[in-house]
Amino acid sequence: MPPKPGRAALQERYDRRQAEVVLGAARVFARRGYDQTSVPQLAEELGIAAGGLYHYFGGKEQLLIAICDQLMDPLLTEAQALLAEGGTAEEQLRALVRSWVAHVVEHRDHMLVFQQERHVIDHGRQWAQVRERRKRFERLVEGLLRRIADDGAARLPDARLTLSALLGMVNHTAQWYRPRGRLDVAAIADGYVDLVVG
Amino acid sequence: MPPKPGRAALQERYDRRQAEVVLGAARVFARRGYDQTSVPQLAEELGIAAGGLYHYFGGKEQLLIAICDQLMDPLLTEAQALLAEGGTAEEQLRALVRSWVAHVVEHRDHMLVFQQERHVIDHGRQWAQVRERRKRFERLVEGLLRRIADDGAARLPDARLTLSALLGMVNHTAQWYRPRGRLDVAAIADGYVDLVVG
């Protein structure tokens, strides 16, 4: 269904439209729920015909996978870049959490869908790549927390428990953050880090 | 559909069976997802015929509401009882979080469904009571955190942000806790409280 390989201009247009559809689908799914949104309903909100979706996606579930990829790929890429920059473990953690919170807030709809459909992500065969990306990101954070604990500077009760707590609070941000709220992204992220490292 | 009023013995049997169905449905929904589980599938796993469910519930969504009630009612009741017992704010917080984590772990399936179906809970008209119970519980925790902040003992960066963080980490526990894990419920709860109050 995508254009034949070799035609760069067409490929780019195809990819841009596809990403646009994914973005819109994330917004609709976050509000109405993935399963409770029928393909005709989704198509109507996106302003295209129902059948037209299948030009860009093999099926409804592949669209869901694309939403999760659009969420996880840049997050993991940015996290790896930050860790390569050097600095103390605590400095790196602070930078990582800032980037992470910014990402959660920016991709709030994606996050809500991602959390909502955890049962699909955890079980399906074709979800292995999404699961692995999530795992890799969590390991990055865990490594950082272990370095901080080993430095002895902070009094983390338990690195694994702290990791779970941090995952919980940051990801939960998607459920209450509002664009014109009292706290900006940096204040939220720093507040989280202060809780964790004291 | 329930037995006629006045027959206490029948009413009790009916209520017990109903609660049993809710419990089983929570387990199935947590694994397969609410929407992705058809009524015939659910009925088969519960060991009854599809039509039989409608003896206890007006429809599939009322069953979902019952799951959330079975989760929130005892949690709120116990929280209110703990707050009535007296003690310093920090002591009360520690007791409340212990009870809360125990509840999340005990009703892990309910929690997973509750979080999974957030979009339904937030929007539907008949979900107002569930929303209000959730709100009331959150206000209880918020009041406790404000008392701690006012006492000046701990260095909470922001009571509202701390509340969101605590909600996130405790509720997230349902997604990683395993019965024979390294940490027991009390250790988890105390770890969370230590992060929050320092």
Place this chain on the structure above:
DNA sequence: TCGAAGTTCGAACGATCGTTCAACGACCGT
């Protein structure tokens, strides 16, 4: 400007959904 390739449409498909209901065995109160 012309043929080809890419994109969109919308009617139609079989499958499956949530729900209803008449009927039957089990158990209650008397």
Place this chain on the structure above:
DNA sequence: ACGGTCGTTGAACGATCGTTCGAACTTCGA
């Protein structure tokens, strides 16, 4: 022990689901 209610069954319903596909429209390359 008997009449009535309760609990359960499973077949059947209309509605709606995700998906397909051939035709119409648009854009690209030359």
